[in-house]
Amino acid sequence: MSDAGLMEDLYREIILDHYRQPRNRHAVDSPTCSADGSNPLCGDQVTVSVVVDGDRITDIGFAGNGCSISQASSSMMTQYVRGRTVAEARAGVGAFQQMMTTGEVAGLEGFDDIDALVGVAKFPARVKCASLAWKTLEQALNEGGAATPVTTDERSA
Amino acid sequence: MTGLNHAPSETQRLPFDLARIRRDFPILKREVAPGVPLIYLDNAATSQKPVQVIAELTRYYRDHNANIHRGVHTLSVESTELYEAARAKVARFINAPRTEEVIFTRNTTESINLVAHAWARKFLAAGDEVVISEIEHHSNIVPWQMLRDERGIVLRYIPMLPDGTLDLEVARKIIGPRTKLLAITAMSNALGSIVPLEVLVPLAKAHGATVLVDGAQSVPHMPVDVQALDIDFLAFSSHKMLGPTGIGILWGKMALLEAMDPFMGGGDMILTVSMDRSTWADVPAKFEAGTPNVADAIAFGAAIDYLDALGMDAVRAHEREVTDYALRRLSDVPGVSIFGPMDADLRGGVISFELEDVHPHDIGQVLDTYGIAIRTGHHCAQPVMSALNVPATARASFYIYNTTEEVEQLASALQAVSKFFGGGR
Numbered sequence: 001m002s003d004a005g006l007m008e009d010l011y012r013e014i015i016l017d018h019y020r021q022p023r024n025r026h027a028v029d030s031p032t033c034s035a036d037g038s039n040p041l042c043g044d045q046v047t048v049s050v051v052v053d054g055d056r057i058t059d060i061g062f063a064g065n066g067c068s069i070s071q072a073s074s075s076m077m078t079q080y081v082r083g084r085t086v087a088e089a090r091a092g093v094g095a096f097q098q099m100m101t102t103g104e105v106a107g108l109e110g111f112d113d114i115d116a117l118v119g120v121a122k123f124p125a126r127v128k129c130a131s132l133a134w135k136t137l138e139q140a141l142n143e144g145g146a147a148t149p150v151t152t153d154e155r156s157a
Numbered sequence: 158m159t160g161l162n163h164a165p166s167e168t169q170r171l172p173f174d175l176a177r178i179r180r181d182f183p184i185l186k187r188e189v190a191p192g193v194p195l196i197y198l199d200n201a202a203t204s205q206k207p208v209q210v211i212a213e214l215t216r217y218y219r220d221h222n223a224n225i226h227r228g229v230h231t232l233s234v235e236s237t238e239l240y241e242a243a244r245a246k247v248a249r250f251i252n253a254p255r256t257e258e259v260i261f262t263r264n265t266t267e268s269i270n271l272v273a274h275a276w277a278r279k280f281l282a283a284g285d286e287v288v289i290s291e292i293e294h295h296s297n298i299v300p301w302q303m304l305r306d307e308r309g310i311v312l313r314y315i316p317m318l319p320d321g322t323l324d325l326e327v328a329r330k331i332i333g334p335r336t337k338l339l340a341i342t343a344m345s346n347a348l349g350s351i352v353p354l355e356v357l358v359p360l361a362k363a364h365g366a367t368v369l370v371d372g373a374q375s376v377p378h379m380p381v382d383v384q385a386l387d388i389d390f391l392a393f394s395s396h397k398m399l400g401p402t403g404i405g406i407l408w409g410k411m412a413l414l415e416a417m418d419p420f421m422g423g424g425d426m427i428l429t430v431s432m433d434r435s436t437w438a439d440v441p442a443k444f445e446a447g448t449p450n451v452a453d454a455i456a457f458g459a460a461i462d463y464l465d466a467l468g469m470d471a472v473r474a475h476e477r478e479v480t481d482y483a484l485r486r487l488s489d490v491p492g493v494s495i496f497g498p499m500d501a502d503l504r505g506g507v508i509s510f511e512l513e514d515v516h517p518h519d520i521g522q523v524l525d526t527y528g529i530a531i532r533t534g535h536h537c538a539q540p541v542m543s544a545l546n547v548p549a550t551a552r553a554s555f556y557i558y559n560t561t562e563e564v565e566q567l568a569s570a571l572q573a574v575s576k577f578f579g580g581g582r
Binding site: 007010011016019040041042043044045065066067068069123126129 | 533
């Protein structure tokens with residue numbers, strides 16, 4: 001294999017671990033908000049469901065299928081968000097997007113696993129895979145509020 | 158006079174010498190990373206270009222460049238002659254009865270849209286039926302959906318069977334007296350399935366329907382004769398058959414082209430213009446408004462010379478051999494499932510597959526580190542993905558320069574990919 005180093009940047013062991021054993025890949029009871037994310041060009045798809053109690057995210061789960069990067073990023077995102085405030089979750093979304101743009105680790109508290117995705121920034125075609133879960137979370141929180149679930153895109157394919 | 162005669166006047170058939178062919182493609186010598194030679198298996202997306210085509214493009218800009226169909230100066234006359242000579246080569250290549258029936262467009266998509274705008278909008282009315290198939294590329298679906306929404310035509314499609322071929326029983330029921338247009342691919346870009354035009358075209362013709370064939374995947378890979386097929390329109394692209402990007406072809410029967418109104422208005426497509434009205438130029442100028450892509454059309458002529466010299470029967474035979482080998486070899490790789498017909502006689506050099514527990518995107522990424530270029534995704538054929546019930550596939554596609562050794566390397570790289578992601582989800 002040629003670019004062994006580059007490949008290890010992309011597919012770090014912790015990423016493959018999240019891909020093989022995703023965290024929070026389950027439905028949540030009575031979500032207060034949810035959103036679908038889809039990258040039809042490559043076939044990545046994720047649904048994020050969140051329970052917000054006051055200003056705190058008490059439960060989060062995801063469903064979907066896609067490449068290892070999109071699924072690992074979903075798993076890591078939910079691990080980070082669970083138990084944090086909505087403001088902290090939004091800060092996480094911002095920090096993640098920043099990391100994808102700059103190619104430098106975010107260094108945010110609780111971002112230990114997530115920082116392993118920094119190598120994705122070197123693969124422009126894969127940034128959208130890693131970002132999908134985070135943009136979907138943001139969408140869920142924006143559309144959030146108990147009574148307004150986001151229309152789900154049934155592009156299950 | 159600087160070499161207007163560089164194109165061979167009489168095509169000489171050459172033996173299908175794979176080593177010699179590969180030497181004509183400089184890009185095949187490049188490495189994707191140090192020590193990792195390129196293995197290019199994404200030919201259904203676009204083909205590589207031989208030195209002859211690259212040289213022709215350079216030679217045109219170096220020696221002849223001028224605008225065409227205007228001006229009496231030497232360069233303009235030469236450019237016009239070369240451009241029209243390329244048109245004649247295209248016409249011969251598909252056995253068009255008349256050279257003027259060949260229209261230069263940008264690509265297959267534009268060619269199909271030209272028919273949708275300039276023919277269908279004029280001659281189809283609400284309730285008229287257009288028949289397509291489930292295995293079409295988006296470019297032969299979306300223009301007809303737009304026309305349906307605008308004009309109230311009825312859009313019907315021939316479904317795909319689980320093996321990736323079309324359901325001809327249903328086709329016999331769908332194609333009927335209300336069918337005004339059959340717009341059908343000759344070969345699926347996602348699965349490689351070869352469509353039996355010899356069955357479908359007579360069905361449409363029996364009901365007086367017009368037939369448009371999307372030849373984007375067939376014209377580069379097998380002999381195509383518009384008269385033998387008895388079709389009315391044929392659309393295809395230069396860049397998938399050794400030529401430059403930015404050149405497509407629409408061939409149409411002269412009577413149809415003459416009855417159509419222009420697609421776009423502007424320079425080169427008019428006979429006369431006053432401030433009140435204009436009259437149209439003759440076919441094909443009527444459909445080539447504005448300065449066309451002169452250089453790429455001429456270089457496309459060199460691509461056709463190259464394929465002519467090989468002979469399209471030989472091209473098809475070679476690809477059939479590589480495809481047959483790949484179908485058998487990839488089937489042996491643990492975890493690989495191949496979509497589409499397993500008989501190389503029923504498919505062109507396109508193999509869509511999945512690898513158990515590995516997303517196509519990850520397959521493509523890891524194969525790239527082996528220098529292997531494949532396509533991953535929905536291949537602009539989302540209805541095919543839906544019918545297969547997969548979000549995406551990985552696709553290897555072959556051309557004249559691909560070898561069974563390359564297939565062998567693909568197979569062993571896929572085994573490594575499987576190992577790398579092993580452990581499932």
